[in-house]
């Protein structure tokens with residue numbers, strides 16, 4: 204682990220102190236609290252990092268503890284901050300055990316007659332047993348009790364989640380939503396991540412395992428003794444406001460705005476928050492997210508595999524509790540109860556795992572000569588359909604970058620696309636729309652629905668001096684692009700959050716054409 208990397212991590216994970224109390228001996232915790240007290244209270248801005256204040260403290264204890272810097276630094280970080288450790292890489296075969304229980308992972312086989320420490324073995328399959336080896340995904344979990352110990356699931360009412368899209372009236376109009384609202388007023392002011400899920404668009408069918416759904420969430424409380432799993436598909440979560448402290452069966456993940464997390468189908472997770480938290484979710488049915496092929500780009504670039512992070516094993520042994528497991532199955536929610544924590548996995552190995560990625564690590568490729576490249580150059584992850592190169596959904600970002608194209612209209616071109624484009628904004632503003640499209644909001648340009656820069660953007664970009672400029676500085680927007688024709692449920696059209704004036708962005712576009720004089 205590099206020093207700079209480590210210092211950066213300290214800044215990012217110091218909010219994990221609360222979690223540290225579960226795993227650290229009391230003396231270590233005291234050390235941690237002393238260190239924490241030396242830093243100012245967390246800043247409201249996600250972009251300010253006070254980690255430099257810790258540098259002298261860390262250096263001193265590192266020296267005292269001796270050993271290799273890697274060893275002492277990770278211990279220190281663990282002591283002070285409940286340092287969350289991650290395994291790096293995309294699609295690897297990982298193996299991890301909670302350090303409190305050495306030897307928990309069976310060696311040389313998956314299903315010993317008796318597992319170490321009396322654990323139960325449980326396989327979680329992410330692909331058919333017989334899927335080709337290069338696509339095959341599964342993990343083995345070694346847990347205190349298997350997941351099968353629970354009361355029967357009962358349907359739980361939910362009015363804002365659906366995966367059955369064909370029943371709704373379609374609309375080809377350009378749509379733009381104001382920032383997704385936080386719940387206001389009792390009894391709706393206390394809403395956890397799962398209860399706040401709100402289907403904004405989707406297509407396909409969870410029962411035939413092909414399609415997608417797009418959700419917004421705006422949560423105000425943590426999930427208390429309650430976890431969620433999704434039998435229908437994988438969740439790609441894009442936090443826009445507020446960090447998510449996600450406990451999963453595979454370990455714990457902290458995800459902040461400008462990072463994303465993927466929780467594959469079936470994996471149980473629970474979301475804790477410290478502040479009201481809002482964001483977007485892309486769900487794909489029956490397929491998994493993968494890195495796009497790089498073609499002529501070569502072996503490196505875009506989202507590099509090494510920058511993806513998967514949690515290390517972590518468990519809690521809580522019994523005699525009233526724990527609720529919420530399942531999404533065929534688009535409906537069900538709940539069952541059990542008397543123990545589902546986060547009882549002491550060790551696991553496999554390649555079917557949750558992972559996170561920091562969007563700031565994206566290596567951006569673009570033109571250095573002329574013309575506007577198609578946005579596929581910004582693809583972070585793709586969930587492919589059976590048609591080559593055609594996605595159920597791509598996750599594409601528009602990161603800060605240099606714009607240097609010569610003799611070119613630099614913003615996005617006007618276009619009509621055979622794909623559906625849902626866009627969201629994490630921070631800042633989007634280059635083709637200076638106003639109207641706000642952080643936390645969204646837009647949908649459906650199949651063949653014309654769209655492009657607003658009138659102000661067109662006029663400005665047509666006359667701008669074409670010097671090298673930073674584009675999208677301090678901003679991050681993204682697109683969920685799908686080959687499927689998206690349907691918007693009636694609540695997302697009629698709950699008052701749609702920007703009824705969106706079409707007016709283009710009405711002022713002037714005619715510039717002048718008929719050349721005929722010879």
Ligand SMILES: O=C(O)Cc1cc(O)ccc1O
Pocket residue numbers: 576577578614615616618624635648654655682
């Ligand atoms: O519509 C949009 O704003 C997204 C988009 C961006 C771009 O640079 C090129 C095509 C495109 O659809």
Ligand SMILES: [Fe+2]
Pocket residue numbers: 618620624648654
């Ligand atoms: Fe577009």
